[in-house]
Amino acid sequence: MATIKDVAARAGVALGTASRVLSGSSQTSADSRSRVLAAAAELNYIANGPARSLRRSRTDVLGLLVSDIRNPFFSDLAHAAEQEAGRLGYTVLLANANEDQAKVDDYLRIFASQRIDGLLLSPQGGHSPQLELLRATRLPLVLLNRTVDGLDAPIFGTDNAGGVASVLDWLQRRGHRDVAFVGGPPTISTGAERLAAYRAGRESHGISMDDALIDTGDFLPGGAAKAMHRILDRGMRPTAVFGANGPTTLGVVRALRQRLGADWAANIAIVSFDDLDWFEFASPAISAVRNDAATIGRLGVAGLVDLINGRSVDSLRVPTEFFDRSAGIS
Amino acid sequence: MATIKDVAARAGVALGTASRVLSGSSQTSADSRSRVLAAAAELNYIANGPARSLRRSRTDVLGLLVSDIRNPFFSDLAHAAEQEAGRLGYTVLLANANEDQAKVDDYLRIFASQRIDGLLLSPQGGHSPQLELLRATRLPLVLLNRTVDGLDAPIFGTDNAGGVASVLDWLQRRGHRDVAFVGGPPTISTGAERLAAYRAGRESHGISMDDALIDTGDFLPGGAAKAMHRILDRGMRPTAVFGANGPTTLGVVRALRQRLGADWAANIAIVSFDDLDWFEFASPAISAVRNDAATIGRLGVAGLVDLINGRSVDSLRVPTEFFDRSAGIS
DNA sequence: AAGCTTCATGGAACCGTTTCCATGAATGTG
DNA sequence: CACATTCATGGAAACGGTTCCATGAAGCTT
Known part of the structure; x- marks a missing residue:
């Protein structure tokens, strides 16, 4: 060469x-x-990039560590982040932690070795030696959608409280009282925030306060299905189920089908945090909070580049939009 | 530091x-x-990675250039590739060409500058100066699922002919004669191969040879929906539609709903190349060819690492599996 | 015309590693 | 006991760029 x-x-x-x-x-x-x-x-x-990076002590590479690339929320986010980074002269090194804390640590080490200029992180929630190092190292850092306490970095994420509020309003309007909630891991801030907002809003929206209607999974279809099964095992018979993210809602629907047969939908309404392609096709169609992954990705990258250039950056909650797909009375 | x-x-x-x-x-x-x-x-x-890379003139980084990260086929593939690469001591630099030839060129330049050790490429089909350079440069290269002529590299991909054959068999068993086919761009080998196999097999499977039933999109929901509309505009009234990849089938279903209302499904069967999460929920459920993205990703990385280490590597077509979700008579 | 400034250029230092080569200690052998 | 061999180590070269510094030519100023 x-x-x-x-x-x-x-x-x-x-x-x-x-x-x-x-x-x-x-x-x-x-x-x-x-x-x-x-x-x-x-x-x-x-x-020769490595030679140039060595001399200039910067790589023009941003790290993006997501929790699950197969979750459409994150693949949309990654897509938008990549676009924006390219526009600003950066390349994105994308890594997938697969909802696994050990992999987060592995990738943080790899990123450190690659000497990335900044990091977009969607953490798993737990603490770890690598995260501590991250703080010490003063690497420009932006959190995506999920916080982890002790790390004071600007966060770009969904307005969880607002999204849950729109779901609560919808449930109330539709007259649901016995509502099941299938959440994510309480260790992940998104999981905790959505659950807390839901819990806090139930009473004022005329929804049963029975905690037997609440269970949590792993934000993946498998764990969510198990959580749904546990709720049913407790003898609960909800008229509506609220899935706390996209993969969770998928697991919920699978569990209901398996448990109640293909006709379950006649009796149980589904509502979801995160909108998926196929919700419009379900019958009845599934209403959902739309979580603007692309905007979060774009703003996250722009914010990170600002940080790298020494500008100060504020956290931002991106508002959600509720897609009411229920027919008739609203 | x-x-x-x-x-x-x-x-x-x-x-x-x-x-x-x-x-x-x-x-x-x-x-x-x-x-x-x-x-x-x-x-x-x-x-310091860059310093080490400079001195050793290798980076332990593999490039992975996919056409559309939001297509579950590619996000599954990327996920598996990343896992396997990690196991073998490599990091994956993932780039998303967004079905856009210009971005392919951009990323090939970035990869070249980063001095990746090898490349996993899912090409757009067209030729370009960068692709020519790729050949001259002797970079270890593995193609994923799509070929481009003139590039002789081992390819790891779906058995398109086999997959289409299983769909044809199914259509015949179900007694469909007027079948619409919505394909991908003929410039992309996957699109061309699937269309060719379908065309060739129609007659022997008792399916109408009328080419007005065939149209092609861009392997994205938008273009596929337009293609479906064109077929209907030509006055065709198929009893079954075959979508040539996942996003295409999504577009087809959207177009049918828009055109024929929510009750379309009573009259038209859907079958798809690529299986999606929600096909089991459609009523009637949508049958599909399952395209093993994870295996392709895993074998692709293993093959690429073999190439890097000077071993010779053979192309491989990964067999498909047909998921017949049609009720009753099979 | 002399002196000063501007500015493109050549040459060299430097970034943080790996690896080659020479050295010398320690061990083994006849 | 002399000599060959092994082997860990110190020192230095090299990887391919960027950037600093010194130099000298050209352009301005008075």
Whole structure:
């Protein structure tokens, strides 16, 4: 592979001059500029990133650590983040912790070794030695959707309280009293916040305060289905179920089908935090809080780049939108 | 941040010795080993990746360029690839071309600059200067699911012909004659292969040869919906529709609902290449070819690492499995 | 025309590793 | 006991860029 030395030789200039032309940092004569550029094109010169990173002690790479890339919320988010990063001259190194704290640590180590310029993190909730190091290391950091106490970094996330409030309003309007809630792990802030908002709002919305109607899973279909089964096992017969994120609602629907047969839908309404492609097709259609992953990703990257450039950044809760797909009376 | 020089100083050994201990390449005395490791731990030493990459002229990074990360096929694939790569000591740099040839070129340049050790590529189909360079550059390369002619690299992908054959069999068993086919771009090999296999198999399976029943989109819901509309606009009234990938089937269902109302399903059966979470919930449930993204991702990475290590690698078509969800008579 | 400033350029230092080479201690052998 | 061999170690070169510093040519000023 051609090096900048080859380019300089072919252009008949000193190595330093070639570098100045190619990185555009300093003034160069029109003559040497054109000769260097020509030589670079002829040799298909592509600068050696590691060498450049070593010298400049920055990589123009951002780390993005998500909890579950197969969750559409995160794949949308990652997609938008990547777009925005590209626009701002950064590359995104995407890692998937798979809702597993050990993998978070592994990837934080890898990121540190790669010397990323900043990190977008959607944490699992728990503490860990690597997270402590993260604080010590002063790496520009933005949290996505989930907080972890002790880390004071700006967070870009969903307005969980607002989203839950819109669900509560909907449940009340539809006259549901016996509502089951299937949540996420209480260790994850999103799980805790949504559950707390739901608990706090039940009474004023005429919803049963019986905690036997509440259970939590792992924010994945498998764990959510088990939680739904436990609720039914306790003899509860809800008229509506609220799933606290997309994969959870999927698990809930699977469990209900398995338990009550294909006709379950006639008797039980579903409402979800996170909107999925197929909710419009369910019969009756499933209403949902739409969680704007793309905006969170975009703003998160923009905020992180601000941090890197020494500007101060404020946390932001992105508002949700409720999609009421119930027919007739609203 | 601590450097290996700091570690060596603290351990009271020469820089070279510290390096030998930490990279474990060469013999070192038990004494210096323990002192270096202790010093490294105390200083929270993490090796500078760029410096190491520069010197060793390898990065232990694999590039993975997918066409659309929001397509569950690719997010499953990416997930599995990442797992396998981690197991083999590599990190994956994931990029999303968003079904856009220009972005493919952008990312190939970024990958080249990052000096990745190998590339997993799911191409858009078209040719481009960057792809030519890719060939010249001799970068270890594995294609995922899609070929591009002129690039002779092992390909790990779905058995498209086999998958389509199982769909044709199903259509015949269910007695469908007027079947619509909504495909992907003919420029993408997956799109072309699936269409060709379908076309070739129609007659022997008793399916109408009328090409007005065939249209193609962009492998995204939007384009697929438009294609479905065009078929209906031509006055066709199929009893079954075959969507050529996951997002396509989503678009097809949307178009049918919009056009024929919520009751469309009573009259039209859907069958899909790629199985999606919600197909089991549709009524009637949607049958589908399951496309084993995880296996493709895992084998692709393993194959790429073999290539990097100079071993020869053969292409592989991963067999599909048909999920017949139709009730009653099969 | 002399002196001063501007500015492109060549040359060299430097970033943090790995690895080669030479050295010298320790061990083994005849 | 002399000599060969093994082996851990110190020191230095090298990877491919960027950037600092010194130099000298060219342009301005008075």
